[in-house]
Amino acid sequence: DIEHALQVANVIPLRLQTHFDLHGHERRSMDGAQQSNPRAGASSANSIRNMYRDSMEIKMMHQSPPVLVIENFLTPQECQEIEAVAMAAENGHDGGSGAVQVESATFAMSQSTRTSTSWFAHFYQVPQLVAKIHYLLGIPLEHMEEPQIVRYKTGQEFSWHYDEVPAAQLANGGQRVATILVYLNTVEEGGGTVFRDLRAPTKSEFAAPAAGCDDFEEECTFDNVITGPRASSTGSSTNNDQDQDFLTVQPKQGRACIFFPALADGKPDDRTLHKGEVVAENQEKRIVQMWIHENPYAPVLPPGNSQMAARELVGEMGHELGFV
Known part of the structure; x- marks a missing residue:
């Protein structure tokens, strides 16, 4: 039901709780059957609506599995501050105690190619991001994976991959149950x-407003959010990639894309296979992303990184932004 899906889109991503029985969408059980798990509630949306109704727009790009977009999740200044963390590390201006550059940090469960530069950041280096994920989305700090800043230059890409954690690494935090990706530039x-x-x-499929969510926007609009059809794709696929109308979220500064690599029971959701398209000539793409785990997660990089070390700063940021 499209109207119900839109209502879920406006409530659920803002009320992600400690354990991801959270999706609030029809999900598949271990035997492949579908189960309904609605957890939408008007009160949860009201508090967020009162704070961000004039700036944030919440849009549902896909119903099941859910793919959601939050416009203006980060302000232009916040995007620039996060970019500066990576630039300081790259230029050696952080004294060697800041973000750590890595070749690739995503657990890709398929053969994939990544051509980009990534940095793991300390939680305290990106308090604006951590505070919004914590207070707006209801995510406990200890379930957050290290913030990762990624830069793609002209011709660079990340081919088809999953965000799920391989079985050998589930001991630390369990499965990744949500991906939160924010574009730092357009x-x-x-x-x-x-x-x-x-x-x-299509726009007509999602034109009806979400019940009880009129303060956000009178109707969902998708201009400059999704694009398609895509002419061709790279990487192996069981489907014919030619002339497919793939769901595509286009980078726009401050825009957050949220989806769920695993189901509520921790089973990977293979429907979330995705890629980062090749960046066109004279273009550059910069993102910050964070994965959320079903259980508390112990950060690995940079050395000494800790969610708890950022708690006081995140709390101060929460007060500054008016969340608490």
Whole structure:
């Protein structure tokens, strides 16, 4: 039901709780059957609506599995502050105690190619991001994976992959149950986040307003959010990639894309296979992303990184932003 799906889209992503029995969407059980798990409640949306109704817009790009977009999740200044963390590490201006550059940090469960530069940041280096994920989305700090800042230059990409954690590494935090990706700059051509097995909705399919969510926007709009069809794709696929209307979220500064690599029971959701498109000529794509685990997670990089070390700063940021 589209109207119900839109209502869920406006409530659930803002009330992600400690354990991801959270999706609030129809999900598949271990035997493949579908179960309904609605947890939408008007009161949870009201508090957020009162704070961010004039700036944030919440849009549902796909119903099941859910793919959601929150416009203006980060302000332009906040995006620039996060970019500066990576730049300081790259230029050696952080005294060697800041973010750590890595070749690749995503557990890709398929053969994939990544051509980009990534940095793991301390939680205290990106308090604006951590505070919004914590207070707006209801995510406990201890379930957050290290913030990762990624830069893609012209011609760079990240081919088809899953965000799920391989079985050998489940001891630390269990499965990744949510991906929160925020675009730090606007990319005019290429660089989109593409979901191979999901199709882009038409505007008419999602034109009805979400019940009880009129303060956000009178109707859902998708201009400059999704693009398609895509002419061709790289990487192996069981489907014909040619002329497919893939669901694609285009990078726009401050825009957050949220989806769920695993189901509520921790089983990977293979429908979330996705890629980062090749960045077009004279373009650059910069993102910050964080994965959320079903259990408390112990950070690995940078050395000494800790969610708890950032708690006081995140609390101060929460007060500054008016969350608490």
